[in-house]
Amino acid sequence: MKKKIGVYICHCGNNISDYVDVEKVKDIIAAEDGVAIAKTTMFACADSAQNEIIQDIQDNNLDGLVIASCSPKLHLFTFRNVAERAGLNPYNYVQANIREQTSWAHSDNPKGATEKAIQLVKAALAKVKHSEALALQKIPAVNTVLVIGAGVAGMRSAIELADMGSKVHLIERTHFVGGRTSQWSKLFTTSETGEEIVSRLYYSVLEHDNITLYMGTEVVSNSGSVGNFEVELKKTPRYIDPDCKIEDDTEFENKLQKAIDICPVEVIDEFNFGLTKRKAIYKNFKSEFPECPAIDAANCTKCGDCEKVCDGIKLDQKEEYTTIKVGAIQLCTGFDPYEPKDGEFGYNEIDNVITLQQFKRLIELCPDKLIHKDKEIRNIAYIYCVGSRQVDGDNKYCSRYCCTSAIFTAIHVKDKYKNINNFHLNRGIRTYGKQEILYHQSSSQGDIYLQSFADSPPVVGKNGNTTSIIINDILTADKEIEVEADLVVLVTGMIPRKDNSIGNILKVPYGRDNFFNEIHPKLKPVETVIDGVFISGACQAPLNITETSKSTLSAASKANSLLKSGEIELEPTIAQVKSDICNWCDKCTLACPYDAISKIEHKGKQVAAIIEAKCKGCGMCLPVCPENAIDLIGFSDVEIETMIEALIE
Amino acid sequence: MSKVNTNFSTDLKKYGSINFNECYNCGNCTAVCSLSTEESSFPREMVRYSILGLDKDIKSSLKPWLCYYCGECSETCPRVANPGELMMILRRWLITKYDWTGLSGVLFKSLTASIVAFALVAILVIIVGFFKQFNTEALLHLGHYFEMISIASVFLIILLPNIIRMWWFTIIKTKAKVNFLSYLKAIWDLIVHMFTQKRSLECEEENTFRWLEHFLIVIGYLLLLFITVFLDWFATESKIVLWSGYIVSALVFIITFDFVLDRIKKNKEINKFSHPSDWFFVIWLFLMAFSAFVVRVFIDAHLIDNNIWVYMVHIIILAQWAMLIVPFGKWTHFLYRSFAMYFDKLKMSQ
DSSP, rough: OOEEEEEEEETTTTTTTTTSSSHHHHHHHHHHHEEEEEEEOOTTTTTHHHOOOOOOOOHTTTEEEEEEEEHHHHHHHHHHHHHTTTTHHHHHHHHEOOIIIIIIITTTTTHHHHHHHHHHHHHHHHHHOOOOOOOOOEEEOEEEEEEEOOHHHHHHHHHHHHHTEEEEEOOOOOSOOOOGGGSBBOTTTEEEEEEEHHHHHHHHHHHHHTEEEEEEEEEEEEEEEEEEEEEEEEEEOBBOOOTTTOTHHHHHHHHHHHHHHHHOOOOEEEGGTTSSSSSSSSSTTTTTTSSSSETTTTTTTOOOHHHHOOTTTTTTOOOEEEEEESSSEEEOOOOOEEETTTGGTTTTTTTTTEHHHHHHHHHHHHHSSSSEEEEEEOOOEEEEETTSOSHHHHHHHOOHHHHHHHHHHHHHHHHSSEEEEEEEEEESOOOOOGGGHHHHHHHTOOOOEEOOOOSOOOEEEEEETTEEEEEEGGTTEEEEEOOOOOOOOEEEEEOSSSSHHHHHHHHBBBBBBBBBBBBTTTTBBBBBTTEEEOGGGGGSOOOOHHHHHHHHHHHHHHHHHHHSSSEEEEEOOOEOTTTOOOOSSSSSHHHOOTTEEEEEEEEEEEEEOTTTTTOOOOTTTHOTTTTEEEETTOOOOHHHHHHHHHHHH | OEOOOHHHHHHHHHHHHHGGOOOOOOHHHHOHHHHHOOSSOHHHHHHHHHHHHHHHHHHHHOOOHOOHHHHHHHOTTTTTHHHHHHHHHHHHHHHHHOOSSSSHHHHHHHHHHHHHHHHHHHHHHHHHHHTTTHHHHEEEHHHHHHHHHHOOOOHIIIHHHHHHHIIIIITTTTTOOOHHHHHHHHHHHHHHHHOGGGGGSSSSSHHHHHHHHHHHHHHHHHHHHHHHHOGGGOOOOHHHHHHHHHHHHHHHHHHHHHHHHHHHHHHHHGSSOOOOOHHHHHHHHHHHHHHHHHHHHHHHOOOTOOOOEEEEEEEHHHHHHHIIIHHHSSGGGGHHHHHHHHHHHHHHOO
């Protein structure tokens, strides 16, 4: 029990004192047991007031502190610091919120507000009397980060982390690095190609001793927690001897080419979004990294033909499992493009309807003339917001990159081929920021923009041999306008990865749009509620490459700053099991959202134990315990009960 | 339903060199236009039709003629799409659409064709002069005769059928129901607009002086026509007719000279873009009035007999004017604009 408590009632300028009689609150509280000092103050957060409180604590040797002011969300840490600077344990400080909960809420009733303020301060006083001095827990951490996904986000982050001194395990599920970016050729707004960007990143990754790159590798399970995750990885074989290198060995390269030519298995090439086919042993483009082709285990029949022509191929390679220990995990798993439903704007029903992603690959496959299904393309109609900003569907969000990407592609196409006409059937163009210049460029060069409302989308139809689109163009007073197109490009947005199992393994929460969710969009934009797990790039939300780079660098610096001291400080306000009472019924583990409870042996029986690094002190386990065997440090039964008593007094 | 036609805007660009594709449909042009109304709003609609290539809608519209080109829309346009000049371009295009001969189209679209046509007319006049052995008496007589014939024939063969075509496209094809009485009631508007262009005074830009200049040119031109053709200025004995001729011709060439200067200086929005047809129009109007003035001076100074070339120059200019600019060139805006006002009044009176 604390006996020398200081209580400060804040005016907050006039914010509190206009409706709450702060002098009366002070007078009543001053008479309470254990109160050594009670004062009012104009702004408790002001420097002078803070110094006065510190002085009071030291002069009177106070053992508890209550400040009745604003919400603890605003100044809890400010006043905990005040206590600490005065030599008082910060957990012996309790804040009473008499602004948001009192003066602002009850400005119509000053008398009642004053009564309520008195009760709230009394409750805070009750809590502080039973408060215990607590210390932050410190746990050792390894300064190693697992970066999942070796696309632009993953590689950029790995390089940055390595530069800052962290060790990095960079894993990539497929057999080639670069992710989606390697699929795009010219990129807005610099016209650099995706291949160029990917190869620059790849060489930097290779140069770094701190980075270990794993191809064909994914996470299968995770145990441990922040600072000490234990992650099990599964490596799918490439079926090529790892000692074989393509560079400077044209003979080996020729053998591999022979192996590709001889392979009897043909599958749909996802790299070209189904526009072409590839063999089971494949490489997507010449300068792709790592340079060796890979054999696709899912489709390979192991016929052995390739082994006969190329001795570097080893079809007897097996899957490998390894466990690594890392302090933090960064998710850079990217996105999938939206796949339109059959019949959505004629997709899969009319043969010249393709997606923007397919179109970008088609351009790469057509060096001189733009040919689709043996027909030369002149008139291209782009239908915007397919799979984004849906009125009826689930994808309510805007995919952000697609307007700019479609317009940039339209400019590129007009530049590359002759006699191209572009028609943009949109729902409002969003080429925000520097990208606006592309919109200007495109309309200057004669691209035609037509716009419709969400509830009356354009209709794609077949009219004999021609495909035509009808739109109620709001820019022409809702007139019904028909556009004849040789090719219809559906400007499809981003959706979360179809296989997002990594999210379930790491228990990362999903947001409304099913992308991984951050804690706070502005204040904690790359952190998740799972300590030590960071998200960046398009796995979090639709982002373009620039934005991806920014978010991934932010996540890298957060991960490094968390681990660089080799020690992690955790809040002491966590759950605690009274092992003697616990009879292990498993209810608490089911209630825990953070997997923070394990089963241990204690005096010959099974009991629950809290994994301190994982517990967030949410308190979900407390009410489900039939034996009342769990306490929450800093919110003990006695603290809460005496608070309630004070409130209903 | 209307089909997008990208060839149209490519074709339209031959009538004037601006890129109206820059337009991003903000509608500022329509908002600032003092002549645009809720029932009949422009120029954004016309910009839009031009971009989409909805030529049928433009052909049946009177809106390009309702604009008097003060230039405020072009000054306001955030994308420099020059809506004001586009309206001008559309007027050129409409002139060629109304013209049943198709010759206006050739002359408006090709400067080379225009130069060849002007040269051919000049050669024709010289040949006629040659056959008359450059006899002053005979040429003056023939010139006067030519003036009367050309006025009558150009009006009956070219302009009247073209106005009927314009009426067909804008009233009949649009299924506007206009009763016969309205035609008579609105006739006064036709006359007022034809001779005064008073609607242009409603433009917000400071343009009273420009209106006055234009008004004086119209009146001066018509009077000059009357004095030379019907009062036979070059042969008159009447002092009043003589001096009136001097005054109106001087009035016309002085003001047109100012117009030419404006087009050279390009200091006003309306003068920034000059199509060859604009140059031909102002320069030939100037030359015509100026050469008429000089001819009469030569007659009064008894120099004309020894300087028949002066009259030859005048009659060449006059022939080019009467045979090319009046029936197929910019001159026609004088008729079409006033008839557009008339037809618009009829449509509004439904």
